[in-house]
Amino acid sequence: MTDRPDRNARRTSEALIYFFTHVEDLRSQLRGHESREAVDGLLTAVRDDGDVDAAAKRLNERIRAEGDALGLYGRTRAIGAQLAGIGDAGREQGIYLCPHRRCLRHHWADETADSPPACDLDGTPLRLKRL
Template sequence: MAEEESSARVRRGLLYVCEHLDGLREHLDDLGRGSELDRLLRAVVDKAEDPAVPLATVDRIVRQDADARGAYGPAPRAVTDPRPAGVPGPSGAEVAFLCPLGACARLVWAERSMASPPTCRMAGRPLRWVKG
């Protein structure tokens, strides 16, 4: 159970990093610690190592610089299934997009106006779609 909670926390942290990549990059570069974000991105994209360690390092650096959100952001909840039992998608959406690497908890419901899938900021690849 503790391992599942830890994994979910890492996935939420990676979601926050993906969604705030530019701001984190600027912040860490200003601190002269951009290499730590590069290490995290390599861990996620290239699977060079378990991303939990570099994510914790980025979190510690950001928190030490007085950003209480750290690299995990404000306690979001993870959605592991694009359509949990009994919970309909917004506006009856039948398709959701998920992290193409399976690394983070990102979930985007498809909208009719989307011409293409959203892009993973860390991998630069389109999110993968799942049909509900």
């Protein structure tokens, strides 16, 4: 038995974090029409519950084809995960997560207003998970 599907899912989730954090930068930096279409394709795949893995791979290929050696996946290892309960003594034990369970973006419960933050893609309120 292998954990490859879990690694692939995590890799795609980390790529989505980078993508949604930098989507406007990517859009402005990519020169080719096919590359800009790949950005829109990934947005559409996430919004419409399409093949996100294939859309992320296509965008990664387009970014690399335009001369960026890191592509979409090469930037994901720089994103550090913070473990619950380590270094966050003043934090409530709650975190808002992607309502669609598609990416790893999050907001700590004590960093948000009275209402939950919303998904940048479709405005759906993020789901609260107690830690």
